[in-house]
Amino acid sequence: MMASAARALLARDLRMLWRRRGDSLQPALFALLVVVLFALALGAEPQALAKVAPAVLWLAVLLAGLLALDTLFRGDAEDGSLEQWMLAPVPLWWLVLVRTFMHWGSSALPLLVATPFLGELLHLPHEQLPVLLASLALGTPLLSLLGAVVAALTVGMRRSGILVALLALPLYVPVLVFGAGSVAAAAQGLDPTGALLLLAAGLVVALVLAPLAAAAAIRIALS
Amino acid sequence: MNGARAFRAATPEQTTAPPLLAVRGLRFARNEQPVFGPLDFAVDAGEALLVQGDNGVGKTTLLRVLAGLLRADKGDIDLDGRRASATLRAHAIAYLGHLPALKADLTALENLRFLCGLHGRRRAQVPETAMAIVGLAGYEDTLARQLSAGQKKRLSLARLWLSPAPLWLLDEPYANLDLEGINLVNRMVQAHLREGGAALLTTHGAYAAPPVRTRMLVMERPA
Numbered sequence: 001m002m003a004s005a006a007r008a009l010l011a012r013d014l015r016m017l018w019r020r021r022g023d024s025l026q027p028a029l030f031a032l033l034v035v036v037l038f039a040l041a042l043g044a045e046p047q048a049l050a051k052v053a054p055a056v057l058w059l060a061v062l063l064a065g066l067l068a069l070d071t072l073f074r075g076d077a078e079d080g081s082l083e084q085w086m087l088a089p090v091p092l093w094w095l096v097l098v099r100t101f102m103h104w105g106s107s108a109l110p111l112l113v114a115t116p117f118l119g120e121l122l123h124l125p126h127e128q129l130p131v132l133l134a135s136l137a138l139g140t141p142l143l144s145l146l147g148a149v150v151a152a153l154t155v156g157m158r159r160s161g162i163l164v165a166l167l168a169l170p171l172y173v174p175v176l177v178f179g180a181g182s183v184a185a186a187a188q189g190l191d192p193t194g195a196l197l198l199l200a201a202g203l204v205v206a207l208v209l210a211p212l213a214a215a216a217a218i219r220i221a222l223s
Numbered sequence: 224m225n226g227a228r229a230f231r232a233a234t235p236e237q238t239t240a241p242p243l244l245a246v247r248g249l250r251f252a253r254n255e256q257p258v259f260g261p262l263d264f265a266v267d268a269g270e271a272l273l274v275q276g277d278n279g280v281g282k283t284t285l286l287r288v289l290a291g292l293l294r295a296d297k298g299d300i301d302l303d304g305r306r307a308s309a310t311l312r313a314h315a316i317a318y319l320g321h322l323p324a325l326k327a328d329l330t331a332l333e334n335l336r337f338l339c340g341l342h343g344r345r346r347a348q349v350p351e352t353a354m355a356i357v358g359l360a361g362y363e364d365t366l367a368r369q370l371s372a373g374q375k376k377r378l379s380l381a382r383l384w385l386s387p388a389p390l391w392l393l394d395e396p397y398a399n400l401d402l403e404g405i406n407l408v409n410r411m412v413q414a415h416l417r418e419g420g421a422a423l424l425t426t427h428g429a430y431a432a433p434p435v436r437t438r439m440l441v442m443e444r445p446a
Contacts, residue, residue: 008339008340009337080321081326085341087317095341
């Protein structure tokens with residue numbers, strides 16, 4: 001039952017992503033824009049660029065995810081889909097988790113794949129790339145899960161706009177600090193394992209708690 | 224507090240089985256303001272309960288409470304003799320609300336397939352035949368955004384038809400439907416009741432009730 005519901009939801013979301021592929025590409029294009037603008041602005045100084053490259057890439061991915069956050073549950077709330085989710089014989093948190101996975105898959109995963117190329121654009125030292133990829137792979141799902149809670153909290157509002165970002169940012173800061181920090185530590189020849197393990201621990205906790213919290217928030221918002 | 228009366232329009236034979244839905248002392252208030260209650264009524268398998276009342280007396284709220292979308296302040300809801308829990312509700316109740324829960328970017332058939340994946344469906348019923356039953360044959364590949372309000376309602380009815388739940392909660396099922404559509408709702412309710420199901424229908428006007436064993440619940444504004 002849970003597997004078939006997840007399959008149905010994934011198929012639905014993939015279809016909708018494809019039907020609105022212009023909109024679906026927006027977060028990735030936005031991140032690309034940020035990276036390119038940074039590269040242009042600091043282009044004359046490859047040394048300076050290489051220094052800030054991990055932070056810029058992390059910020060670009062974070063902002064791209066933030067851009068897609070408001071649409072996470074809003075459409076489903078407006079057309080009554082969330083009501084049917086709540087009445088389905090599968091737990092709401094499971095559907096929230098699947099939907100959040102799709103958010104990650106559509107906003108962060110393409111950027112994760114593109115990171116080596118974007119890193120090249122920013123003169124990212126090659127030895128830092130594995131650490132950056134590892135921190136993004138652990139950090140971006142964490143960002144999506146935290147974002148899902150915020151999106152669920154604001155789903156009852158007509159237009160939440162900047163509010164989502166304001167609510168999400170304090171939750172995002174530790175992730176950004178440890179994510180970008182792990183690469184910075186590696187750049188200084190320090191061991192990045194500690195920061196990465198903290199990200200992994202955060203991801204595990206969020207995987208368990210965030211869907212439950214988001215589901216509870218949706219129930220409150222729709223009652 | 225509230226002048227809600229429940230009486231039998233027809234006289235059904237006494238059965239020993241517990242009623243499919245039994246409600247005792249159900250009360251709901253929004254911000255300390257009583258919306259309805261206390262209500263007592265029961266619906267047996269093979270029966271329809273027509274909930275009547277003016278706009279704003281809480282018909283929709285009652286159905287949402289029964290479905291579990293809202294929490295009652297007081298009172299018991301028993302489904303098939305057992306206290307209604309979230310899982311029990313999910314398997315026993317199919318809810319047709321004001322919002323169609325259709326994604327505009329998906330075709331009629333894709334929408335139906337997704338909702339079937341979410342709620343499960345009856346054996347020996349497939350989305351294609353359900354669409355033919357509700358008179359939407361030939362519209363399988365039409366995007367939901369291009370369907371009229373009445374056609375969307377019919378698509379929701381097809382979803383209901385596929386649902387394995389024995390208890391239908393229909394909020395204004397006749398709204399937006401033409402005469403033939405009203406007959407369709409009545410025929411579907413009739414067939415559903417013949418198979419041992421039950422249905423709650425809200426109406427505000429004098430629509431042709433389905434020709435089945437019907438109880439009436441007339442809701443009035445709290446004094």
